[in-house]
Amino acid sequence: MNSSISRRDLLRFAGGGVLGLLLSPLPWKVLDDSAIWTQNWPWIPEPSRGPITWSASTCSLCGAGCGVRVRSSNGHPVSLAGQAGHPMSAGTLCATGLLAHHLACHPSRVLQPIRITNGTERTAADMATIVAAIHAAHSASTSASPAIAVIDSRPGRAASRLLMELAHQWPSAAYGVAPQAGRARTDLIRKHFRTAVPEFAADIQHARLIVSFGAPLVDGWGTAATARTLLAETSAHPRPRLIQIEPVRSRTANVAETWIPVTPGTEHVCALAIAQAIIEGRRMKSAVRARAEDAAALAAFLHDLDLPPAVRRCGISDARILEIARSLSDEPASVVVASPAAPEEVQSAVLLLNLVAGTFFREGGLRPLPEIPGAARTTDARTLEDFDDHSLSVIILDESAAGADIPAAVFGQKLKPGSGIVVSLSPFAAPRPVPIQYVIPAAVWGERLTDVAGTSPAGEISVGLAMPVMPARPDTFDTAAFLGAVTGTSQPSTEEILRQRIAAIWSGRRGMVYDPSSPTLRPVHAFGGTDALWSVLQSGGCWIDGPRPAGSMPAFRFLPAGLAEHLTKRVAATKAATAPALALVITSDPLRRDQAFDATLMSKVRDESGLYLPCGSVAIHPTTAEAHNVGVGDDATLSINGTTLPVHIACDSSVPPGLVSAMDGDGPVALAQSKISDRSVGSVASATSAPSVIPVTLWKA
Amino acid sequence: MVIDLDRCTGCGACVIACAVENNVPPAHEGTTPRTGLTWMRVVRVDDGRSFPDTRSVFVPLMCQQCDHHTPCVSVCPQNAVEYDEETGIVTQVPVRCLGCRYCMTACPYHARYFNWWDPEWPAGMEQTLNPDVSTRMRGVAEKCNFCHGRLQAARAKAAAGSRPLAPDDYQPACVEACPTEAIVFGDLNDPRSTVSAAASSPDTFRLLEHLGTGPKVRYRSRSAAVRESLTRNSVSSEKEQVHG
Known part of the structure; x- marks a missing residue:
């Protein structure tokens, strides 16, 4: 018997061995283990695990006053949800509100006073320098008109009262508010009635x-x-x-x-x-x-x-x-x-x-709408546009709560040429066209106590408290602390002002209080006193005004002075208008009323899914695009009133043929809108595919 | 799960709630709708009629939790996709995934996503991550799993109470977040459940029903045109246009 091993035997053995190994669990185990190993790199962030706690609060990002249920791990909020049964929101939160706890880590977050030069260059600033600049304006003021405008982005808060008090303390300062959506309408309503009517x-x-x-x-x-x-x-x-x-x-x-x-x-x-x-x-x-x-x-x-x-x-x-x-x-x-x-x-x-x-x-x-007991009355306050042109040395903008944007051009119109400065109390310093020189870091939702005065879909008013649910950054200010630093005096804290407001609600014995621990609505008089009310509000409850009597209609005029002439003029203009080649409608991004309050994860509905049209884009119906020889994603320029702006063209069948819908926001369109006062003629010129120019007439929607 | 398309406003609250719950990272620089991670996305679908009669619906799209011949399960070489017989949920096990993306190719609903980049959050935001869900790294596929972390927590709670898991014990984040209650979730096998009643409505349909994958996500709309369109045709999105 020949026992020698031939070359063929060796090859057979090696081949059989490889085949056997492949059929064994070993290679798969190696693959599995290596997959697990390669998916646990140390630089991949891991969630911080710790005790889970639940608390209730109120969202303060806008004035809706939605109830929030906060889930925290290790004392830091990890998710938000609506409070079921909350009278203002009935368990709902919008996409922006669901991300309120992410704002503390926003990439545009400001954590120390900064100076902005040339619109974009940021350097650390000294708080003392900023205060000195404000004091210099205060002391140098000699004219009868105010030199300092204190602009409140969200009137009706406890902070609003502090801002008004500063204006009272300093003769050179005056309180003002950002443009309020309902205020123009209220002014128009009041013209119809001979007697005073509320909002x-x-x-x-x-x-x-x-x-x-x-x-x-x-x-x-x-x-x-x-x-x-x-x-x-x-x-x-x-x-x-x-x-x-x-x-x-x-x-x-x-x-x-x-x-x-x-x-x-x-x-x-x-x-x-x-x-x-x-x-x-x-x-x-x-x-x-x-x-x-x-x-x-x-x-x-x-x-x-x-x-x-x-x-x-x-x-x-x-x-x-x-x-x-x-x-x-x-x-x-x-x-x-x-x-x-x-x-x-x-x-x-x-x-x-x-x-x-x-x-x-x-x-x-x-x-x-009834008035909130104990709240500062701001309905008659002026806006920045009401101040004299080129009269202001300093504009102090309290943007610690999101509010309506003030057109950039108004700042230049109101500031003293060359010397006027704008100081913003804001949590963020995202690039924007407003000429802000200094930003004082403000707290965001969940860091410090603040209040929310909201209006429900039933037209009822409420007061809720946004409670601190995470540690506040040490160098951030709320309005009270900021004003204390500016005036060098001790200001009442937000809590003190709010307690006074709660005391006023208690003494009025009006309305109902939502208690999330029950959860029920109970009349104010069922509570033992201010402390009991305060305690419920701190636990995520809210005060809501009670049912109001329907009331009787006071005498009124359909046509107050000037209305008939105004409407006659506008109707005549409509009759006389020649049909534009395309009508341009500027709409607002519904999720970006204030760009700064746009959390990073909003990328899911913007960049990653296209659910919302990006700012700086214009949308047209596919048939319009075909007629004007432009394509989806084409780069184009939008020209209005001599301002030329880059935009992208998107085809959107929800835009009727004959219209161009431009998305407003922090992008170039907002810049254009701030310079537009009325109907304007412009064009959209596509440069990507076959060059074409679409003449448009702007109608402010 | 039954989604009432007539109630969906396309607000995106479900998309955001899903991302927060499941530690889905924000967009990496250069991310497009093709490469983004959106376990839940909302797509607008027009009914095909011309202006001014045209109407559109917003269609929330996530893993349809196929019942029979689940395509992603059958193609995965790593057993990284599992079908839970008890709940009927198709789960993804990221640590087993090799990143071959067969599952993405096989999924007729384009409801699977690939991590093209390592997950990154702005400094400090890692504190806001959900402790019940692990983060995933570059190179693995992922998808909706009806908030597995919540299911596990509900199971643990039920076990602590020495009782079986009840259908109302948990809800996925998208259901909880929907402001108009357009999404109903529960046990489809329980004829008394709200979701069963909704699923048995004549207005209810499934996406690409003719493929026979038996999705457990149902949609409903009063519009016959919408039902007809979505039952037979694929929902068009940029991701689908690219992946075919």
Whole structure:
């Protein structure tokens, strides 16, 4: 027997060995272990694990006052959710609110005073230098007009009272507010009444019919509770009818029972035509007619306007207008609302329609808002635009709470040329066109105690407390601390002011208090005193005003001084307008009312999914793109009033043919809008594919 | 799970809640809708009619939790995708994943995502990570698992109480976050559950029903055009256009 091993045997053995090894679990085990090993690199962040705790608070990012349930690990919040049963939000939070606990780590976060030069260069600044600059302006002021404007981004807070007190202490300083969405409307309403009337809010929760002229009822942050009211149908609360009259099919238009596309810039004509249809159909209620001083004059005015030629430009049929008029007259719980950004003629016409339809002082209509006990009255405060031109040495902006943006151009108009400075108390220093020289670091949500005065979808007011749920950064300021540093005096703390407010609520014995531990609504008088109220609010509860009597309609005029002339002029302009090649509509990013409060993880709905159109882009219907030879993603330039801005073109079938929808925000479009005062002519020029120029006419929506 | 498309406003709250709950990192520089990590995404779908009759719906898209012949399970060479017989949830085991992306190719709903980069959070934000969910690294696929961390916590709680897991013991983050209650979650096998009642509505349908994958995520819409379109056609998104 030949026992020698041949070369072939060796090869067979080696081949069999390899095959056997492959069929054994060993290679798979090696792969598995190496996979586990390679997926646990030390630089991959691991969650911090520790005791889990739950607490309740209130979201303070906007004025909606939503209840928040906070889940914390190791004393740091890891997730937020709505408080089920909360009277303001009914368990909802918007996308922005869900990320409130991420703002403390925002890449634009400011943690020490900084100086900004040339718009972008940032260097560390000394607080003493900033205070010295403010004091210099204060002491150098000799003229009668104020040299320091203290601008409150969110009036109605406890901090607002401190800001007002500073203005009282310093003769050279004056208190002002950022433009308030509802304030212009309140001013317009007051012109109709001879007696003083409070602010009004639309009672969306009890309305059975809502006619909306572009109001973003479900778009963006702060609207989660309204969205639930409008869409979450139950047997106790059937879904209200929503008629959305808007040029672009927005998210609200998308979920409305009826969307009526209207030619941009003709919304006021549509509202006036509906009012006229109610009057001519003899559908005006006798109670309204009895309180009106000039019903006959209104009928004559609308007749003289000769609306039909203008109505034809709206793109809405007469039958549709009659149908809306009939629905508004037949439904007692109905209300007409307009976009807060709508121009004055639209606001005026919508108010007139509300008066004609008799929606004021009615459940499901426009209900008067009571004042919050103990709150500083800010409704009559001036805005930055009301100050004299080139009169201010210092503008102090309290941006510790997100509020309305002030157009960049206004700052340059109000500051003293060459010497004026802007100091912002803000948690962030994201690049923006506002000429801010100094940023003082402010606390963000969850770091320090602050208060939220909100309005519910039912038009009820509330007060809630945003409690500290994480350690505050040591060098950040709240308004009280900042003013203490500026004045060199001891200011009352936010807690002291809030306790005074709670004491005022207790002494008034008005309203109900939501207790999240029960969770129930109990009347204020059922509590033992201020301390018991304070304790409930600290635990995430809120005070909400009680049911208000419907109230009776005071005497009013349909046409206060100047309104008839204004509307006549605007209707005539609509009739005379030549049809633009394309109408440009600037809309706001519903999730980015304040860019700085946009958490990093919002990339999920922007860059990573395209759910929201990016700022600095224009959207057109595919047929429009084809007609003008532009393609998706084309680079283009948007020119308005001589300002040329880079934009991207996106095709969007929700934009009707004939329109160009530009997304507003912190991008280049916002820069353009700040320089636009009225209807302007411009163009969108595509440079990517075959060069083409689209002439556009801007209609401010 | 049943999603009422007539109630979805496309607000994105579900997308954000999902990312927070599951420690999905923010976009890396250069991320596009093709390469992003969105276990839950919302896509707008038009009904195909021309202006002004056109209407659109927002469709929340996540793993459809296929029931039969689950494509991703059958193609995974590493057993990194498992089908939980008790709950019917298709789970992903990232530590087993080799990154071959067969599962992404096999998934007809394009509901799987690949970590093209190591996860990064802005400094300090790692403190906000959910302690119940591990982070994943570059090179592995991931997807919606109906908030497995919440399920495990609910199981632990039920076990501590010496009782079986009840269908109402937990809800995924997207269900909890939806402001309009468009998403209903529960036990489809329990005929008394709300989700069962919703699933038996004649308005209810499944995406790409003809493929026979038996998704356990159902959709509903009163619009016949929407039902017809989504039952037969794939939901168009940039990711799908690229992946085919």
